[in-house]
Amino acid sequence: MxxxxxxxxxxxxxxxxxxxxxxxxxxxxxxxxxxxxxxxxxxxxxxxxxxxxxxxxxxxxxxxxxSPAKTAQDILDKLHSNKPDDMRVALERLQRLSSDYTFALEFINKQGHQLLINMVEAGSYTGDHLALTLQSFVELMDHGIVLWDILEPKFVGRVANQVNVNTTQDTRTLQASLSILESLVLNGTGRYAMVDQEVTLPNLIMHMQSSSVEIQQSAVALINALFLKAESTTKRKTLAATLSSRHIRNVIVTAVLQRSQQHVGTEMAHQLYVLQTLLLNLLDERRVGVDPNDAEARERILELRRIAFDVEADGTCSTTSGGRKGGGYAKDYKKLGFQNHTNPIEDFGEPPGILALDNMVYFARNHTESYTKFVLENSCRADEHECPFGRSSIRLTRLLAEILKIGEPPTEQGKTYYPMFFTHDHPFEEFFCIGIMLLNKTWKEMRATTEDFVKVFSVGPGTDQPCFGHRTTSHES
Structure with a gap:
């Protein structure tokens, strides 16, 4: 005392x-x-x-x-008094104490949380009163004493309105509102649609540009929750398309990464990691074997051959295939580094299958000069010194998927994110392009042979995260 x-x-x-x-x-x-x-x-x-x-x-x-019981009752008595000054004092005290489990249990047992819900639903509180009420509610609910399922549409609508308004407001109110909606999506049963119906993505993007780091974090956390708990694959893909757009990525780069001057806090790093993981995991459906009868896959393999060989060579190395007139491209496919020269689609029969083919075609189409240089350089080497593009691409794609943990849910502790992921339209494919060029460079420096294939990968790209994953801000670095 x-x-x-x-x-x-x-x-x-x-x-x-x-x-x-x-x-x-x-x-x-x-x-x-x-x-x-x-x-x-x-x-x-x-x-x-x-x-x-x-x-x-x-x-x-x-x-x-x-005691907690007496204190809880004193606070409730003041909240019921409807005297503004008494209520403010009570709410300030409640906000300080709500993080304590012992007090929270007593307050909730006295139905104090229901009183707060009724106060919010009434819609008559603003300013400090509303901020303190919502902050206290977040702390009380975080103890897990009662389920988030107790919240009804009226309460959700009132809270969502604090997120949707475009006028300047108390950051405490906004952050608490974002946190409540995030927790409701993650922990409520069948409450996803309720939040999704009330909150618009453009408003969340607007809050990502807030001058408050806490508001930014809470906005990204709610976006992640909506993404993670999306009730259909179509919904997830729609969200992914929006979040992967250049506009949204520019917001993340300019408002979060550049403003923080490379010193992103632990919680924001975690939220960026979660967003990155959820977007990358959409590639998991491509990490399957190719059907040998897949006409599209066969055409893409033919495209790889056309880009590499149906060009004018500089005369230093012949690119003419003696096998074409015989009805096949076996010699070309051998130069492309496929293990099955006569039917290269068989090389993609197991995961990462389609994903590896995606990467190879992307490299050939978007980094054509580097692609043709890779293939033609190796075509001019003795057979035993060729770096097999096809085989290497499949192995590299598999390693990248393992490093980036594609297909695995985000962890509570994860905070590794790659700024390049938010600066490029096709980050995974670009990771691959960097890796395959580094691999070729390593192969040449080691004067490796086909027998050294595994050894090259043990010292080359994909063996440690820094090759791709250490936090860089540009493709070149």
Whole structure:
């Protein structure tokens, strides 16, 4: 008690807390000792219980204060009073205490959370009152004492309105609103549609441009939640198309990455990692074997041959295939590094299959000069020194998928993201292009032979994340 003379006592860990509190109340002549509890005196002001009493160390300063039950009732009485000043004091106190589980349990048992819900649904509170109410509600719900399913459309609509308004507002209110909607999507049963119907993606993108890092983080977190819990593949792909657009990526680069001057905080790094993971995971459906009768895949393999060989060579190395007039391109496919020269589609029969073919065609179409240089250089080498483009591409795609953990859900601890992912229209394919060129360079430097294939990969790209994944801001780096 602040008005009492402090006591220096030995805190006997063998005695019940009730007995220790009884002694202190006797010393200070305080009636009703059951109305009191001990608190740590640090900023958290956590209540001391039988479960956490062993956290008390020598020299700790403890406070004797009203019990969680009494404090909860006092706050509720003031909230019911409808006196603005009393309500503000009560809400400020509630906001400070709501992170404490012991208090939260008492407050919720007295239906305090329902009172807060009713206050929000009434729509009569603004400014500090609304900010403190929503902040307290977030803290109370985070304990998991009650389910998020208790929230109804009226409450969700009121909270979503705080996200959708375009006028300047209290950042506390906005951040709490975003957090409530995120938690409702992640933890509520059948509540996804309720939030998705109320919140518009353009407004969330607008909040990503906020000057407040906390608002940015909360906006990205809600976007991630909507993406993660999307109720259909079509919905996920629609969201992915929007989030992968150049406009949205420019917002992330300019408002988040550049503004932070490369010092992105841990929580924002985690949210960017989650967004990146969810987008990359859409590639998982391409990581399947190719059907040998797939006409489109056969045409794309033919395209790889055409781009590499149906061009005018510089005369230093013949690119003419003696096998074409015989009705096949076996010699060309051998130069392209396929293991099955007569029917190269068989090389894609197992994962990463289609995804590897996607990468190869992208490289040939978008980095044509580098592609033809790769193929023609190796065509001029002795057979045993050729770096097999086809075989290498399949192996590299597999390694990239493993490094980027394609197909795996995001983890709670993950925070590795790649700025290039947000600066390029086709980041995965560009990772591949960088990797395949590095691989060819390594092959030449090692003067490797086909017998060294595994060895080259053990020292070349794909063996460590820094080759692709260390946090770079440009393709060149």
């Amino acid at each position: 602040d008005e009492q003379v402090p006591q220096l006592i030995e805190f006997d860990q063998q005695r019940p807390l009730t007995a220790i509190i009884q002694d202190l109340c006797n010393t200070w002549a305080l009636a009703e000792p059951e109305q009191y509890s001990l608190q740590f005196s640090d900023n958290a002001r956590s209540y001391i219980t039988e479960k956490n009493r062993n956290d008390i160390k020598n020299g700790y300063v403890l406070r004797l204060t009203h």
